[in-house]
Amino acid sequence: MESQSGIESVNVSGVRRFAGGIMRRQTAAESRSSIGQQYISQKMGASAPLALVSALPGVNYNNSDPLGLAIRQTMTIRGLSMGEMGWVLEGMQGMDQAYYQPYMETWADSENIADMTVIQGSSRLVDPVSTASGGEVIVTVRDPSDKMGGHLSYSAGSYRAQRVFARLDSGYIGNSGVKMFASYSYTAANLFTGSGRNHRTQVDYKITKDWGDYGKSSIYASYDNWYNARLNTTGLSQWEAANAVDNNFSAGNLASTYIPGKTTNYWKPYVYKNEDALVSMQNVFRVAKGVTFHFNPYFRWEATNAPGQTSANVNSLYVGNEKADVNTSGLYYTNAATGQFSAMSNTRQNIYAEGINTYFDIDLTRTNTMQVGYWFDNFSLSQLGSLSPLDQYGNAANDMGKYILRATDGRAISGSNFTLQQQTHALYIGDTQTFFGGKLKIAAGFREMLNYINGTNYVGSQGKFSNSFTQPMPRVSISYDINPHTQVYVNGITNVRAAMPGNSYTTLYNVSTGAVSQQGLASVKPEYTIGEELGLRYHGAVQASVALFNMNMTNHQISTLAVQNGALVSQAISAGGETIRGVTAELATRSYYGFSPYVNAQYVHATMDNDMTYGGKVYHTAGKVMVTTPKFMANIGVNYEHGPFFANLAFKWVDSQYSTFMNDQSMPAYKTVDLGLGYRLPSYWIAHAPTVRLNFTNLSNVHYLGSVASPTVSYKVSQPGYYLAAPMTVMMTASTDF
Structure with a gap:
């Protein structure tokens, strides 16, 4: 459905599905794709939310854990990273604003997601x-459902994976107009290689x-x-050497295992911890x-520690660039004669974000609608990079860096210790005029954004x-709707993205030498981007869309990883200007004899200016x-439903995609196949539509x-790093409504 304002709203019901819910009719004058709960409910029970949109046009996504428990994931669209996307959950900004990571796993369980639109x-x-x-x-x-009820599911699979999900809906409470739901889930699995068990x-x-x-x-909280x-x-x-011997x-x-004084990369100090709460x-x-x-306030709190392992010497430790005497009480030495010890190198963060987005939809005439609004967001970050000494067992x-190494004057031995605050103000106005009974629609808008950041470096x-x-x-x-089945559109848009607050402005130091490791x-x-699109859509016996796109970008900031006192931290590389051109095509059909195929493909040519x-x-x-910009990508899928049986392939x-800016090393191309099978059992007693997949x-x-x-x-300067992809993973899920 489309609002009178010309902004296409997210429709989660009443739409005839194509290809199992993966291609929905779109009418907005922009390239967009959606999936709904019908599609989500047939995927792996523990799928990461980003994995659910990985088959949409232009989405280049991979996660080192298909069970949705790892932060080792990346996504690019038209060559631009997920840190260059806007992320919206229930009307609030969902982005982790420190390093521009969405961490969608912390937003909502997939069973509670009604719609995801890219x-x-x-x-x-x-x-x-x-x-x-x-x-x-x-x-x-x-x-929440109109009637009281709920949903239960249990999943088990590869790498000792287990997941339980339970949801209870209250239904309408009397004549109050109030209804609610609450859900709980627990997911756990081993790594597919190496040591450690993840849980969420x-x-x-x-x-x-x-x-x-x-x-x-409505109020949503998680x-x-x-x-x-x-x-x-x-x-x-x-990787090539390991792959050659199939190890x-x-x-x-x-x-x-940990051997004091010898093990420099023990798995336990690298465990990532996150607590997250949000309300919208x-x-x-x-x-x-x-x-x-429209009046939409929101709040988010997040506490994380993304540590690593390092080796240090009590005779050479610094607070920033100041040499410090260390309180060594209880310290375990890997070499007492030299003062050497091992430590977990913490990157402890506390994040708060609160904001409000408010706007009016105003029908000026029967054919003209105006929107005017204001958005304010306040984000604060405190970060402490510290050392937690390891004992003889590693x-x-x-885990969260509570007991850390301190100087004799009480200061934390630290290469990073800062706070910052960022305020964003945005004023916007738009107007949409329709002609010829709504067949022609012209929309224009303007948005002015003010961004201010300030902070204090304590070292x-x-x-x-x-x-x-x-x-x-x-x-x-x-x-313009040429006929009831065919639409053409053009779209011109500008957008802006502020530099990452967490890794752009603050000077960081090596705790063992006092030298600057990152200059603020x-x-x-x-x-800043200027983009244009020309698109054609057809809705009939088949559903098809084609979009040509061109984008010019200035001050492109590329996210990468760097070692900071033993911990991997996000950093940004300034890549200057970029030109991105390409075409995306998408095609799906309704169900024929139970089969509904779906295909999309993208060609993109992105070059540095x-x-x-x-x-x-x-x-x-x-x-x-x-x-990170593959020239070609394609997805081919088919959904099958016949009676109680369903399947998807x-x-x-x-x-291949380059991993160096000099194009002297690239990541190989790859092909994967996923399969899903399911059966809907007859309802029995309180179990409604039980399903096994x-x-x-x-x-x-x-x-x-x-x-x-x-x-x-260039690989001649330093070797690029890669994330491993997971081997075959299997999960069985049994679920029922009640």
């Missing part, structure tokens, strides 16, 4: 996003209030506790005839820092193909590199 290369005018230079992902959580606990809650003709209100034993990254030559890539694993309130009120008011006293000489910018972002779109920048220009300067040397990268091909990912057990973890300027 907008490739564009974003909606009214959404609270500040990072949407490459597009937008929108997640809608289901409303998720609690979701939603309450809605129907105000009749006056509007509707809590997540996540423990992830991370896989190590690997180099290309290391399941164990050559690159973190060490499974959405209100829609009809305040006058033709005037609707254990730290506390070294940097002290206080700040940066700000304002950016106007105009947009225009035109769509006084100011960073934001990423400028030479790069790295380490004081100029590299001639102008005209080179951008990293999905094939994905991703072309069996899902296989990487059915042919292909050994491949899934994504580029850390691109570099």
Whole structure:
């Protein structure tokens, strides 16, 4: 359905599904794709939310854990990373604003997701996003059921995987117009290689209030506790050597046992921990005839520790760039004579974000609608990089870095210790005019964003820092319905993305030498994109869409990984300008004899516009193909339903992609096949529509590199890092409504 304002709303019901729910009729003047609960419910019970959209056009996604428990995941769309997308959950900004990671696993369980929409290369005018230079992902959580009931499921599979999910719906409570649901899930599994067992606990809650003709209100809240034993990254030559002898890539694993003084990469100090809580309130009120008011406040809290392992000496430790005497009480030495010891190198963060997005939809005439609104977001981050000494068994006293090494004056031995705060203000206005009975629609909009960041570095000489910018972002779109089945559209849009707060402005230090390991920048220009699309859609016996796109980007910031005092941390590489051109096509049919096929493909040519300067040397990268941008990608799938039986088969091909800006190393192309089988049993007693399904990912057990973890300027300067992809994984799920 489409709102009168011209902004296409997310529709979660009443639409005839194509290809098992993976291709939905779209009418907005932009390239977009959606999946619904019908499609989600047939996938693996523990699928990561990002994995659910991996078959959509232009989505280049891979996760080192198909069970949704690992943070080793990447996604690019048209060559732009997930840190260059806008992320919206229930009307709030869902992005982890420190390092621009969505961490969607902490948002909601897949059973509670009603709709996921990907907008490739564009974003909606009214959404609270500040990072949407490459597009937008929108997640809608289901409303509580009208009647009391619930849902139960249990899953078990490869690598001792287990998952339980339970949800209870209250139904309407009397005549109050109030209904709610609450759900709980617990997921656990071993790594597919190496040591460690991951687990995640998720609690979701939603309450809605129907105000009749006056509007509707809802509150969504979730809590997540996540423990992830991370896989190590690997180099290309290391992976090729391991793959040649078929050793399941164990050559690159973190060490499974700890020997004091010898083991430098024990798996336990690398475990990632995350606690996350969020609340979003959405209100829609009809305040006058033709005037609707939207009022959406939200809040998010997050505490994380992303540590690693390091070796240090008590005779050479620093607080920033100041040498410090250390309190060695209880310290276990790996070499007492020299003062050497091992430690977990913490990167402990506390994050708070609160904001409000409010706007009006105003029907000026029968054919003209205006939108006007304001969004404010306040984000704060405190980070402490510290050392937790390891005992003789390789254990730290506390997983979250509570008991840390301190100087005799009480200061933490630290190479990073800072706080920062970022405020984002956005004013926006848009107008949509229709002609010829709604066949022609012309929309224009304008968005002005103000971004201000300030902070204090508590180590070294940097002290206080700040940066700000304002950016106007105009947009225009035109769509025309040639007939009831055929639509053409053009879309022109501008977008901006502020530099990553967590790794751009603060100077970091080596705790063993006091030397600068990352120089904080006084100011960073934001990423800015200008994009155009020309699209054609057909809705009939088949559903098809084709989109030609062109994008010009300036001040492109590429996310990579770097070692900071033994811990892998996100950093950004400035890649200058970029030009992205290509075409995306998508095709699906209705069900014929139970079969509904689906196919999409993308060709993209993305080149760098400028030479790069790295380490004081100029590299001639102008005209080179951008990293992490496969030229070709394709998905072929078929869904089958006959009576109580259903099945789905999905094939994905991703072309090779460069991992260095000089294009002297690339990640090999890969092909994968996923399979799902299911059967709906007859209802019995309180069990309504019980279902059993069996899902296989990487059915042919292909050994491949899934994504580029850390691109570099050239392999001759430093080797790029890669994330391993998981071998074949199987999971069986039994579920029922009641």
